[in-house]
Amino acid sequence: MENKVNFFDYDRVSLEAFFSSIDEPSYRARQVFQWVHRRKVINLADMTDLSVELRHRLSSLGSFELPKVVEERRSQDGTIKWLTTLWDGNIVETVLIPEVKRNTLCISSQAGCALKCAFCATGRQGFSRNLSTSEIIGQLWLAEEIVSNYRQEQFKLSNIVMMGMGEPLLNYSNVVSAMKIMLDDFAYGLSRRRVTLSTAGVVPGIDLLGSDCPVSLAVSLHAADDNLRSRLVPLNKKYPISVLLNACRRYSKNNLNSTVTFEYILLKDVNDSESDALKLTSLLGDLPSKVNLIPYNQVEGTGFMVPNIDVINKFRMILNDAGIITITRKTRGSDIDAACGQLAGRVDEYSNRQQNKKVPDEKVKISG
Ligand code: SF4
Incomplete structure (x- = not known):
């Protein structure tokens, strides 16, 4: 080659x-x-x-070179997780979530992740490297091909979420290039509403994305005040909540007032109180938004636990009563470690030691 x-x-x-x-x-x-x-x-x-x-x-x-699927795990609920090895031995994970009316693929954008969110299995692996465009779009290509072969009929994905391993906006150019292929009528022809990019809050990347490739935006918020969020999502020290929400407002305004989805992992006795819910309502009040509550999926060694169902329901009710569309996301694939925050893959040890280095991307950089 x-x-x-x-x-x-x-x-x-x-x-x-x-x-x-x-x-x-x-x-x-x-x-x-x-x-x-x-x-x-x-x-x-x-x-x-x-x-x-x-x-x-x-x-x-x-x-045409593709990564190689080395393992497939199937959950009792129908979720499938593929472990895919890259040319350098790194392994990333891709998750298919089949539902009655749609088939969603959760795609990884980096081998490992440098952002070290406190609850996340990927963050605990450290950062190895950015995936190339071929390694990103290859996950989609392989998923459709594998399932088509099983079913002996053409299988098409209906939704893509850039929500697997890594922070997609820190691999900006390759991720945008891959998403352009997803949207291309001569390729996958998905509508912008059906391609979602989820970010921990890389503000310059959000602004660039709004003009380059305005897909659906999801933001991992997880806390309603800066002290707590900085503990859970250390990137918050660089881009605090007010700065992040202003970027979301710009994104929405520049894209026909599109709704921004906020992901909120509920952690027992950490961010699940009524006062947390009320703070969240005042933060999001003026923003076209919806909230996905994600009951925490156990990751060994984090020390976090999932709240009980009454607490989750109460939290959701407070948000809904304030007029913010809020759903509790069904946990999918937790028996195969495929649920949100559980993806770990395997990143190479040498790069793992480099995890404190700045993440290279020519368009979006985090400094300081
Ligand atoms: S939650 Fe996302 S941004 Fe945070 S460490 Fe995990 S993969 Fe990285």
């Missing part, structure tokens, strides 16, 4: 640029996109609407 490109790394605009660079018309990109992402054909020899000469030429310049 030396000097060869991986065509999975290209969104359509960059694939068009590639074809221009080899003096081919840009519509070739649309042809290739349909073969690869719609028909799941990645053998250039089978792309029969390209000339034989062009197919030979393309195979001398690049190929």
Whole structure:
């Protein structure tokens, strides 16, 4: 593969640029996109609407390389978790959540995560590296292919959440490129409402995303005051709640007053009191928002516990009574460690020791 490109790394605009660079018309990109992402054909020899000469030429310049699924775990509730190994031995996790009316795939964007949220299994692994566009879109491609093979009929995902391992806005360029492929009519053709990016609150990334690729935004809030949030989500020290919510207001306003989803993991005796709920109502009052309450999924060694059901219901009622649409998310896949906050994968030890380094991305950086 030396000097060869991986065509999975290209969104359509960059694939068009590639074809221009080899003096081919840009519509070739649309042809290739349909073969690869719609028909799941990645053998250039089978792309029969390209000339034989062009197919030979393309195979001398690049190929379609995917990560490899090394393990599949199935939950009693139908959730499937795939462990996928990358070229350097890192392992990331992808989770399929089948429901009656939709099939949602939760995709990882980084091997490990540098943000170290207190309740999260990924954060405890440390950070290894950003995933490439091909490693991100490859998770989607593989999920559709694997399930289609099981079912012996074409399987299409209806919803994507960038909510797996890692902070997607700290791998901005590759994540945006992958999401553009998800939205592309010649690839997966998903609507912006059905692609959700979840962030711990990387404010510059939220602003950029609003103009580059305004998909549905979800924010991991988890606390209604800065002291507690800084303890649970250390990134809060850099971007405190007021700064974060202002970014959410801008995002919503610039995107037809779109609703921002706030994720709130309920931790027993930590952030689950009535006064926490009331504080949350005043924070979110003027923002088109909805809240997903997530009863905590056990992660060994964190010391956190899940509140009892009455506390969860009371918390939800306070928010709903204040006019904020609030649901309690059903826990899915906890028996296979696939539930929210439980994804750990396996990140390589060398990189693990580098976890305090700044995360490299050419467009979004956290300084200080
Ligand atoms: S919750 Fe998200 S941002 Fe926080 S450590 Fe886990 S993966 Fe990283």
